[in-house]
Amino acid sequence: MDSSQLQQADLLIEARWIVPVAPRGAVLHDHAVVVRDGRIAALLPCATARAQWQAAQVRKLPRHALIPGLVNSHGHTPMSLLRGIADDLPLQTWLEDHVWPLENRLIGPEFVRDGALLAIGEMIRGGTTCFCDMYFFPDVVAECVAEAGMRAQLCSPILEFPSVWATSAEEYLRKARQLCERFREHPRIQLAFGPHAPYTVGDSLLRATAAQAAELEAPIHMHVHETATEVAEALRDLGQRPLARLAGFGLLGPRFQCVHATQLLDAEIELLASTGASVMHCPESNLKLASGACRVAELLAVGVNVALGTDGAASNNDLDMFGEMRTAALLGKLVANDAAALPAPVALEMATLNGARALGIDGHAGSIEVGKCADLTAVRLDCFNSSPQYDVCSHLVYAAQSSQVSDVWCAGRALLENGHLQTIDTAGVLATAKDWQQRVLATKRTAARQTAEAE
Ligand SMILES: [Zn+2]
Known part of the structure:
Protein backbone atom coordinates (compact mmCIF):
# COMPACT_ATOMS: atom_id res chain seq x y z
CA MET A 1 0.00 0.00 0.00
CA ASP A 2 1.56 3.35 -0.91
CA SER A 3 1.26 6.27 1.47
CA SER A 4 -1.54 7.89 -0.54
CA GLN A 5 -3.81 5.02 0.46
CA LEU A 6 -3.12 5.45 4.16
CA GLN A 7 -5.77 7.04 6.34
CA GLN A 8 -4.73 10.34 7.90
CA ALA A 9 -4.61 10.90 11.64
CA ASP A 10 -3.41 13.64 13.98
CA LEU A 11 -1.68 11.40 16.47
CA LEU A 12 -0.64 7.78 16.79
CA ILE A 13 0.22 6.54 20.30
CA GLU A 14 1.98 3.18 20.44
CA ALA A 15 2.07 1.61 23.89
CA ARG A 16 3.55 -1.54 25.43
CA TRP A 17 0.24 -2.06 27.24
CA ILE A 18 -3.18 -0.50 26.82
CA VAL A 19 -5.77 -0.93 29.56
CA PRO A 20 -9.00 0.29 27.93
CA VAL A 21 -11.08 -0.33 31.14
CA ALA A 22 -13.98 -1.50 28.93
CA PRO A 23 -14.11 -4.48 28.86
CA ARG A 24 -13.15 -4.81 32.54
CA GLY A 25 -9.66 -6.19 33.15
CA ALA A 26 -8.63 -6.30 29.46
CA VAL A 27 -4.95 -5.60 28.73
CA LEU A 28 -3.81 -5.14 25.13
CA HIS A 29 -0.14 -5.76 24.32
CA ASP A 30 1.75 -3.61 21.76
CA HIS A 31 -1.34 -1.79 20.59
CA ALA A 32 -1.86 1.73 19.27
CA VAL A 33 -4.48 4.41 19.70
CA VAL A 34 -5.18 6.47 16.59
CA VAL A 35 -6.42 10.00 17.32
CA ARG A 36 -8.26 12.15 14.80
CA ASP A 37 -10.11 15.39 15.58
CA GLY A 38 -9.70 14.76 19.32
CA ARG A 39 -11.40 11.37 19.19
CA ILE A 40 -10.19 7.77 19.17
CA ALA A 41 -10.41 6.73 15.52
CA ALA A 42 -8.95 3.25 15.98
CA LEU A 43 -7.50 0.90 18.60
CA LEU A 44 -5.43 -1.86 17.01
CA PRO A 45 -2.09 -3.72 17.05
CA CYS A 46 0.88 -1.42 16.40
CA ALA A 47 1.91 -3.21 13.19
CA THR A 48 -1.60 -2.88 11.73
CA ALA A 49 -1.83 0.76 12.80
CA ARG A 50 1.42 1.59 10.99
CA ALA A 51 0.20 -0.23 7.88
CA GLN A 52 -3.14 1.57 7.75
CA TRP A 53 -2.59 5.04 9.21
CA GLN A 54 -0.33 7.99 8.64
CA ALA A 55 -0.19 10.36 11.59
CA ALA A 56 1.13 13.91 11.84
CA GLN A 57 2.69 12.91 15.16
CA VAL A 58 3.76 9.56 16.58
CA ARG A 59 4.37 8.98 20.30
CA LYS A 60 6.05 5.74 21.28
CA LEU A 61 5.52 4.47 24.83
CA PRO A 62 7.62 1.28 24.95
CA ARG A 63 7.74 1.01 28.76
CA HIS A 64 4.31 2.39 29.55
CA ALA A 65 0.72 1.47 30.19
CA LEU A 66 -1.83 3.70 28.47
CA ILE A 67 -5.06 4.06 30.45
CA PRO A 68 -8.13 6.32 30.19
CA GLY A 69 -7.58 9.73 31.77
CA LEU A 359 -21.25 12.81 35.38
CA GLY A 360 -23.35 11.49 32.50
CA ILE A 361 -20.46 11.73 30.04
CA ASP A 362 -19.65 8.01 29.63
CA GLY A 363 -20.88 8.23 26.04
CA HIS A 364 -17.70 10.11 25.18
CA ALA A 365 -15.26 9.69 28.09
CA GLY A 366 -14.06 7.25 30.75
CA SER A 367 -12.64 4.41 28.65
CA ILE A 368 -10.45 3.83 25.59
CA GLU A 369 -13.01 2.92 22.94
CA VAL A 370 -13.32 3.90 19.30
CA GLY A 371 -15.47 7.00 18.96
CA LYS A 372 -14.80 8.34 22.45
CA CYS A 373 -12.70 11.44 23.15
CA ALA A 374 -8.96 10.81 23.38
CA ASP A 375 -8.62 11.40 27.13
CA LEU A 376 -5.51 9.35 27.84
CA THR A 377 -2.85 8.90 30.51
CA ALA A 378 0.51 7.17 30.05
CA VAL A 379 2.19 5.57 33.08
CA ARG A 380 5.83 4.39 33.05
CA LEU A 381 6.16 0.93 34.52
CA ASP A 382 9.94 0.41 34.27
CA CYS A 383 10.47 1.59 37.85
CA PHE A 384 11.70 -0.30 40.91
CA ASN A 385 8.25 -0.30 42.50
CA SER A 386 6.54 -1.66 39.36
CA SER A 387 9.03 -4.32 38.29
CA PRO A 388 8.72 -7.08 37.22
CA GLN A 389 5.38 -6.97 35.41
CA TYR A 390 3.02 -9.88 35.84
CA ASP A 391 -0.25 -8.01 36.00
CA VAL A 392 -0.53 -4.44 34.72
CA CYS A 393 -3.85 -3.67 36.47
CA SER A 394 -2.38 -4.84 39.76
CA HIS A 395 0.59 -2.50 39.35
CA LEU A 396 -1.58 0.47 38.41
CA VAL A 397 -3.67 0.13 41.58
CA TYR A 398 -1.37 -1.44 44.17
CA ALA A 399 2.15 -0.31 43.25
CA ALA A 400 2.34 2.61 40.81
CA GLN A 401 2.69 6.21 41.96
CA SER A 402 1.33 9.29 40.26
CA SER A 403 4.93 10.46 39.66
CA GLN A 404 5.16 7.66 37.07
CA VAL A 405 2.65 9.48 34.83
CA SER A 406 4.59 10.76 31.81
CA ASP A 407 2.01 12.00 29.31
CA VAL A 408 -1.60 13.14 29.44
CA TRP A 409 -3.99 14.04 26.63
CA CYS A 410 -7.49 15.47 26.86
CA ALA A 411 -9.59 15.36 23.69
CA GLY A 412 -6.35 14.58 21.86
CA ARG A 413 -4.52 17.66 23.11
CA ALA A 414 -1.29 17.09 25.05
CA LEU A 415 -1.59 18.53 28.58
CA LEU A 416 1.54 16.75 29.89
CA GLU A 417 4.52 15.71 27.76
CA ASN A 418 7.38 13.70 29.24
CA GLY A 419 6.43 15.00 32.68
CA HIS A 420 6.15 18.65 31.61
CA LEU A 421 2.88 20.55 31.89
CA GLN A 422 1.94 22.06 28.53
CA THR A 423 -0.95 24.35 29.45
CA ILE A 424 -0.01 25.42 32.98
CA ASP A 425 2.79 27.83 33.90
CA THR A 426 4.44 25.63 36.54
CA ALA A 427 6.82 28.26 37.96
CA GLY A 428 4.14 30.95 37.99
CA VAL A 429 1.55 28.78 39.76
CA LEU A 430 4.07 27.69 42.42
CA ALA A 431 5.20 31.29 43.03
CA THR A 432 1.58 32.40 43.42
CA ALA A 433 0.94 29.59 45.92
CA LYS A 434 3.89 30.84 47.95
CA ASP A 435 2.46 34.38 47.97
CA TRP A 436 -0.85 32.99 49.24
CA GLN A 437 0.95 31.17 52.02
CA GLN A 438 1.85 34.55 53.58
CA ARG A 439 -1.64 35.95 53.11
CA VAL A 440 -3.34 32.85 54.54
CA LEU A 441 -1.06 32.82 57.60
CA ALA A 442 -1.64 36.55 58.24
CA THR A 443 -5.40 36.00 57.91
CA LYS A 444 -5.27 33.07 60.31
CA ARG A 445 -3.49 35.23 62.92
CA THR A 446 -6.10 38.01 62.52
CA ALA A 447 -8.97 35.53 62.81
CA ALA A 448 -7.49 34.01 65.98
CA ARG A 449 -6.99 37.48 67.53
CA GLN A 450 -10.58 38.55 66.73
CA THR A 451 -11.95 35.29 68.19
CA ALA A 452 -9.91 35.79 71.39
CA GLU A 453 -11.12 39.40 71.73
CA ALA A 454 -14.74 38.34 71.22
CA GLU A 455 -14.45 35.75 74.01
ZN1 LIG B 1 -16.35 17.72 49.70
Missing part, protein backbone atom coordinates in the same frame (compact mmCIF):
# COMPACT_ATOMS: atom_id res chain seq x y z
CA LEU A 70 -8.52 9.52 35.45
CA VAL A 71 -11.77 11.12 36.61
CA ASN A 72 -11.64 12.79 40.03
CA SER A 73 -15.33 12.86 40.86
CA HIS A 74 -15.34 15.14 43.91
CA GLY A 75 -13.28 18.07 45.12
CA HIS A 76 -13.00 21.74 45.94
CA THR A 77 -10.05 22.92 43.84
CA PRO A 78 -9.54 26.42 45.32
CA MET A 79 -9.08 24.82 48.76
CA SER A 80 -5.66 23.63 47.58
CA LEU A 81 -4.45 26.98 48.94
CA LEU A 82 -5.50 25.73 52.42
CA ARG A 83 -3.64 22.41 52.13
CA GLY A 84 -2.27 21.51 55.57
CA ILE A 85 -3.53 24.64 57.35
CA ALA A 86 -5.61 22.58 59.85
CA ASP A 87 -5.22 18.83 60.28
CA ASP A 88 -6.17 16.05 62.68
CA LEU A 89 -9.60 17.45 63.58
CA PRO A 90 -13.16 16.08 63.27
CA LEU A 91 -15.27 17.41 60.38
CA GLN A 92 -17.42 19.97 62.22
CA THR A 93 -14.51 21.46 64.24
CA TRP A 94 -12.34 21.50 61.13
CA LEU A 95 -15.06 23.27 59.12
CA GLU A 96 -16.51 25.65 61.70
CA ASP A 97 -13.39 26.67 63.64
CA HIS A 98 -10.78 26.61 60.89
CA VAL A 99 -11.89 26.35 57.25
CA TRP A 100 -14.98 28.56 57.22
CA PRO A 101 -13.45 31.49 59.22
CA LEU A 102 -10.50 31.53 56.80
CA GLU A 103 -12.65 31.16 53.71
CA ASN A 104 -14.93 34.00 54.86
CA ARG A 105 -11.96 36.35 54.86
CA LEU A 106 -10.17 35.05 51.76
CA ILE A 107 -12.61 33.92 49.10
CA GLY A 108 -12.92 35.98 45.96
CA PRO A 109 -12.20 35.44 42.28
CA GLU A 110 -8.43 35.78 42.86
CA PHE A 111 -8.31 33.09 45.58
CA VAL A 112 -10.50 30.81 43.46
CA ARG A 113 -8.45 31.24 40.30
CA ASP A 114 -5.05 30.76 41.95
CA GLY A 115 -6.22 27.76 43.97
CA ALA A 116 -7.92 26.15 40.98
CA LEU A 117 -4.81 26.47 38.81
CA LEU A 118 -2.66 24.91 41.54
CA ALA A 119 -5.10 22.00 41.79
CA ILE A 120 -5.43 21.61 38.03
CA GLY A 121 -1.64 21.46 37.62
CA GLU A 122 -1.42 18.80 40.34
CA MET A 123 -4.25 16.77 38.80
CA ILE A 124 -2.87 16.80 35.24
CA ARG A 125 0.58 15.89 36.59
CA GLY A 126 -1.05 12.90 38.29
CA GLY A 127 -2.92 11.64 35.22
CA THR A 128 -6.36 13.16 35.83
CA THR A 129 -8.13 14.56 32.76
CA CYS A 130 -11.56 15.25 34.24
CA PHE A 131 -12.71 16.47 37.64
CA CYS A 132 -15.84 17.49 39.46
CA ASP A 133 -15.67 20.59 41.61
CA MET A 134 -17.96 22.29 44.11
CA TYR A 135 -16.97 25.80 45.09
CA PHE A 136 -17.85 29.49 45.01
CA PHE A 137 -17.22 31.29 41.69
CA PRO A 138 -17.56 28.19 39.49
CA ASP A 139 -17.44 30.59 36.52
CA VAL A 140 -13.84 31.45 37.49
CA VAL A 141 -12.92 27.76 37.82
CA ALA A 142 -14.50 27.22 34.39
CA GLU A 143 -12.10 29.78 32.88
CA CYS A 144 -9.16 27.88 34.41
CA VAL A 145 -10.47 24.56 33.06
CA ALA A 146 -10.92 26.04 29.60
CA GLU A 147 -7.36 27.43 29.61
CA ALA A 148 -5.83 24.22 30.93
CA GLY A 149 -7.66 22.05 28.39
CA MET A 150 -9.20 19.66 30.93
CA ARG A 151 -12.73 18.32 31.20
CA ALA A 152 -14.88 19.18 34.23
CA GLN A 153 -18.25 19.30 35.88
CA LEU A 154 -18.49 22.44 38.02
CA CYS A 155 -21.19 22.61 40.68
CA SER A 156 -22.78 25.95 41.39
CA PRO A 157 -23.00 26.16 45.20
CA ILE A 158 -26.39 26.35 46.89
CA LEU A 159 -26.60 27.24 50.59
CA GLU A 160 -29.25 28.41 53.02
CA PHE A 161 -27.10 31.31 54.22
CA PRO A 162 -25.54 34.25 52.36
CA SER A 163 -21.96 34.04 51.05
CA VAL A 164 -19.65 36.00 48.77
CA TRP A 165 -21.26 34.14 45.87
CA ALA A 166 -24.94 34.87 46.59
CA THR A 167 -27.04 36.57 49.24
CA SER A 168 -30.36 34.74 48.91
CA ALA A 169 -31.87 31.42 47.87
CA GLU A 170 -33.15 33.07 44.70
CA GLU A 171 -29.70 34.33 43.79
CA TYR A 172 -28.04 30.92 44.33
CA LEU A 173 -30.65 29.28 42.09
CA ARG A 174 -30.58 32.01 39.46
CA LYS A 175 -26.79 31.78 39.17
CA ALA A 176 -26.87 27.97 39.00
CA ARG A 177 -29.47 28.14 36.27
CA GLN A 178 -27.66 30.80 34.26
CA LEU A 179 -24.36 28.90 34.39
CA CYS A 180 -26.03 25.64 33.31
CA GLU A 181 -27.45 27.41 30.30
CA ARG A 182 -24.23 29.28 29.51
CA PHE A 183 -22.13 26.10 29.31
CA ARG A 184 -24.77 23.86 27.75
CA GLU A 185 -22.91 23.64 24.41
CA HIS A 186 -19.35 23.57 25.80
CA PRO A 187 -17.47 20.45 24.62
CA ARG A 188 -15.57 19.90 27.89
CA ILE A 189 -17.35 21.80 30.67
CA GLN A 190 -20.75 21.14 32.20
CA LEU A 191 -22.44 22.83 35.14
CA ALA A 192 -24.42 21.15 37.89
CA PHE A 193 -26.51 22.20 40.89
CA GLY A 194 -24.44 21.91 44.07
CA PRO A 195 -26.60 21.99 47.21
CA HIS A 196 -23.79 21.73 49.78
CA ALA A 197 -25.27 19.23 52.27
CA PRO A 198 -28.59 18.33 53.91
CA TYR A 199 -27.62 20.34 57.03
CA THR A 200 -26.81 23.54 55.10
CA VAL A 201 -29.87 23.65 52.79
CA GLY A 202 -33.48 23.95 54.01
CA ASP A 203 -36.59 22.23 52.73
CA SER A 204 -37.96 24.85 50.37
CA LEU A 205 -34.58 25.48 48.75
CA LEU A 206 -34.08 21.73 48.27
CA ARG A 207 -37.51 21.46 46.68
CA ALA A 208 -36.74 24.35 44.32
CA THR A 209 -33.33 22.87 43.48
CA ALA A 210 -34.95 19.52 42.57
CA ALA A 211 -37.50 21.27 40.33
CA GLN A 212 -35.02 23.50 38.51
CA ALA A 213 -32.43 20.78 37.98
CA ALA A 214 -35.14 18.50 36.59
CA GLU A 215 -36.31 21.21 34.21
CA LEU A 216 -32.76 21.74 32.90
CA GLU A 217 -31.90 18.00 33.09
CA ALA A 218 -28.86 19.09 35.09
CA PRO A 219 -26.95 16.91 37.57
CA ILE A 220 -27.23 17.49 41.33
CA HIS A 221 -24.06 17.02 43.38
CA MET A 222 -24.30 16.95 47.19
CA HIS A 223 -22.43 15.81 50.32
CA VAL A 224 -24.79 13.27 51.94
CA HIS A 225 -24.41 11.05 55.02
CA GLU A 226 -20.79 12.11 55.46
CA THR A 227 -20.71 11.46 59.22
CA ALA A 228 -22.73 9.69 61.91
CA THR A 229 -23.24 13.09 63.59
CA GLU A 230 -24.95 14.45 60.46
CA VAL A 231 -27.43 11.58 60.48
CA ALA A 232 -27.99 11.67 64.28
CA GLU A 233 -28.65 15.45 64.28
CA ALA A 234 -31.07 15.14 61.37
CA LEU A 235 -32.99 12.43 63.22
CA ARG A 236 -33.04 14.58 66.39
CA ASP A 237 -34.06 17.83 64.66
CA LEU A 238 -36.17 16.66 61.71
CA GLY A 239 -37.16 13.13 62.68
CA GLN A 240 -35.80 11.77 59.44
CA ARG A 241 -32.49 10.51 58.04
CA PRO A 242 -31.09 12.86 55.35
CA LEU A 243 -31.39 10.41 52.43
CA ALA A 244 -35.07 9.82 53.18
CA ARG A 245 -35.63 13.58 53.32
CA LEU A 246 -33.90 14.09 49.95
CA ALA A 247 -35.87 11.22 48.42
CA GLY A 248 -39.05 12.90 49.63
CA PHE A 249 -38.19 16.01 47.63
CA GLY A 250 -37.60 13.93 44.50
CA LEU A 251 -33.88 14.68 44.46
CA LEU A 252 -32.68 11.11 43.99
CA GLY A 253 -32.41 9.81 40.43
CA PRO A 254 -29.83 8.98 37.74
CA ARG A 255 -28.54 12.57 37.76
CA PHE A 256 -28.05 12.63 41.55
CA GLN A 257 -24.43 12.41 42.72
CA CYS A 258 -24.30 11.41 46.38
CA VAL A 259 -20.90 12.35 47.84
CA HIS A 260 -19.44 10.26 50.73
CA ALA A 261 -22.40 8.10 51.85
CA THR A 262 -20.44 6.64 54.76
CA GLN A 263 -23.58 5.97 56.81
CA LEU A 264 -25.89 3.64 54.89
CA LEU A 265 -28.57 1.25 56.11
CA ASP A 266 -29.42 -1.77 53.96
CA ALA A 267 -32.62 -0.05 52.84
CA GLU A 268 -30.65 3.06 51.80
CA ILE A 269 -28.35 0.95 49.61
CA GLU A 270 -31.51 -0.41 47.96
CA LEU A 271 -32.88 3.12 47.62
CA LEU A 272 -29.73 4.33 45.84
CA ALA A 273 -29.85 1.29 43.54
CA SER A 274 -33.53 1.68 42.67
CA THR A 275 -33.24 5.41 41.93
CA GLY A 276 -30.08 5.05 39.80
CA ALA A 277 -28.12 7.61 41.84
CA SER A 278 -24.31 7.51 41.81
CA VAL A 279 -22.07 7.54 44.88
CA MET A 280 -18.91 9.64 44.86
CA HIS A 281 -16.61 7.74 47.21
CA CYS A 282 -13.77 9.76 48.83
CA PRO A 283 -11.98 7.21 51.03
CA GLU A 284 -8.95 9.28 52.08
CA SER A 285 -11.01 12.29 53.17
CA ASN A 286 -13.38 9.93 55.06
CA LEU A 287 -10.41 8.30 56.79
CA LYS A 288 -8.66 11.56 57.63
CA LEU A 289 -11.75 13.16 59.15
CA ALA A 290 -12.70 9.81 60.77
CA SER A 291 -16.08 10.26 59.10
CA GLY A 292 -16.81 6.58 58.53
CA ALA A 293 -16.49 4.12 55.68
CA CYS A 294 -18.66 3.66 52.63
CA ARG A 295 -19.99 0.12 51.99
CA VAL A 296 -18.62 0.13 48.45
CA ALA A 297 -18.61 -3.61 47.72
CA GLU A 298 -22.27 -3.87 48.73
CA LEU A 299 -23.23 -0.83 46.65
CA LEU A 300 -21.47 -2.26 43.59
CA ALA A 301 -23.09 -5.67 44.16
CA VAL A 302 -26.58 -4.22 43.78
CA GLY A 303 -25.61 -2.15 40.75
CA VAL A 304 -24.99 1.30 42.24
CA ASN A 305 -22.45 3.27 40.19
CA VAL A 306 -19.61 4.17 42.58
CA ALA A 307 -17.09 6.77 41.37
CA LEU A 308 -13.91 7.89 43.12
CA GLY A 309 -12.87 11.34 44.31
CA THR A 310 -10.14 12.89 46.41
CA ASP A 311 -12.27 15.64 48.00
CA GLY A 312 -10.42 18.96 48.54
CA ALA A 313 -6.71 19.16 49.33
CA ALA A 314 -7.55 20.58 52.76
CA SER A 315 -8.95 17.19 53.84
CA ASN A 316 -6.86 14.65 51.92
CA ASN A 317 -4.23 16.33 51.52
CA ASP A 318 -3.44 15.69 47.86
CA LEU A 319 -5.38 15.23 44.63
CA ASP A 320 -3.65 11.98 43.73
CA MET A 321 -6.02 9.50 42.10
CA PHE A 322 -3.41 6.70 42.19
CA GLY A 323 -3.29 7.01 45.97
CA GLU A 324 -7.09 7.17 46.05
CA MET A 325 -7.48 4.00 43.94
CA ARG A 326 -5.15 2.11 46.24
CA THR A 327 -6.87 3.37 49.38
CA ALA A 328 -10.31 2.57 47.93
CA ALA A 329 -9.28 -0.99 47.10
CA LEU A 330 -7.66 -1.58 50.50
CA LEU A 331 -10.42 0.04 52.56
CA GLY A 332 -13.10 -1.69 50.48
CA LYS A 333 -11.63 -5.07 51.42
CA LEU A 334 -11.50 -4.19 55.11
CA VAL A 335 -15.08 -2.91 55.18
CA ALA A 336 -16.37 -5.97 53.29
CA ASN A 337 -14.15 -8.26 55.41
CA ASP A 338 -13.23 -9.89 52.10
CA ALA A 339 -9.80 -9.76 50.41
CA ALA A 340 -11.49 -10.49 47.08
CA ALA A 341 -13.65 -7.35 47.28
CA LEU A 342 -12.74 -4.39 45.02
CA PRO A 343 -10.09 -6.11 42.88
CA ALA A 344 -7.68 -3.89 40.94
CA PRO A 345 -9.69 -3.74 37.68
CA VAL A 346 -12.75 -2.57 39.65
CA ALA A 347 -10.77 0.15 41.44
CA LEU A 348 -9.47 1.34 38.06
CA GLU A 349 -13.01 1.35 36.68
CA MET A 350 -14.21 3.44 39.64
CA ALA A 351 -11.45 5.98 38.91
CA THR A 352 -12.33 6.26 35.21
CA LEU A 353 -15.51 4.93 33.62
CA ASN A 354 -17.68 5.08 36.76
CA GLY A 355 -16.66 8.72 37.22
CA ALA A 356 -17.68 9.50 33.66
CA ARG A 357 -20.95 7.60 34.16
CA ALA A 358 -21.74 9.56 37.32
